Amino acid sequence: MAQLLYITAHPNDDTQSFSMAVGKAFIDAYRKAHPNDEIVTLDLYNTDIPHIDADVFSGWGKLRSGSSFDQLSQEEKNKVSRLGALTDQFVAADKYVFVSPMWNFSYPPILKAYIDSICTAGKTFKYTENGPVGLLPNKKALHIQASGGVYSEGPAAAMEIGHKHLGIIMQFFGIPSFEGIFVEGMNQFPDRAEEIKTKAIDKAVSLASTF
Numbered sequence: 001m002a003q004l005l006y007i008t009a010h011p012n013d014d015t016q017s018f019s020m021a022v023g024k025a026f027i028d029a030y031r032k033a034h035p036n037d038e039i040v041t042l043d044l045y046n047t048d049i050p051h052i053d054a055d056v057f058s059g060w061g062k063l064r065s066g067s068s069f070d071q072l073s074q075e076e077k078n079k080v081s082r083l084g085a086l087t088d089q090f091v092a093a094d095k096y097v098f099v100s101p102m103w104n105f106s107y108p109p110i111l112k113a114y115i116d117s118i119c120t121a122g123k124t125f126k127y128t129e130n131g132p133v134g135l136l137p138n139k140k141a142l143h144i145q146a147s148g149g150v151y152s153e154g155p156a157a158a159m160e161i162g163h164k165h166l167g168i169i170m171q172f173f174g175i176p177s178f179e180g181i182f183v184e185g186m187n188q189f190p191d192r193a194e195e196i197k198t199k200a201i202d203k204a205v206s207l208a209s210t211f
Helices: 018-033 054-064 074-092 109-118 155-159 162-172 190-208
Strands: 003-008 038-043 095-101 125-128 131-134 140-147 177-184
Touching: 003 018, 003 074, 018 038, 018 095, 018 140, 018 177, 018 190, 054 074, 074 109, 095 162, 109 162, 131 162, 140 162, 140 190, 162 177, 177 190
Parallel strands: 003 038, 003 095, 095 140, 140 177
Antiparallel strands: 125 131
């Protein structure tokens, strides 16, 4: 049995969001194709994700200096332990599905906060004399991204940085397989919006059986 971590970064649900609708279609199809797998849903807009702030740096610094966890302030304890829990949850999964809109050529800031929370030396990567090495081989990831224009190909592709950055992070973690499903062009071609959505859902359903 494998565990899939389904990570959503959209404030709206599948009835209002193109990316969430495609994500739901993927998960529904995945559940049918892999009935013995565990699916863990992580809604970033309803999750406590501490920002890397002064409390976190202070807490980490104290722990590195030999202080015990009990010697941290309450704020330091809360934030450091929560970041650790998020990382442990990520490491425990075998597969990852990220769902997000493209905002201003990237993804919502809540997803960046989450990525920061799981970039943890010793858990998702390690430092070596030859540079950082990812610690999560033999896993796979998928990113479902919706955008009003077309950014996965053509002249505007150079402007898209969200999917590219997420791919870099997965590579940084040592995750060898990273795919994308792009739901794009609904604003650019409003008369084709439903067709675009349907094609993306069909692709998601097809991929779910082999993911």
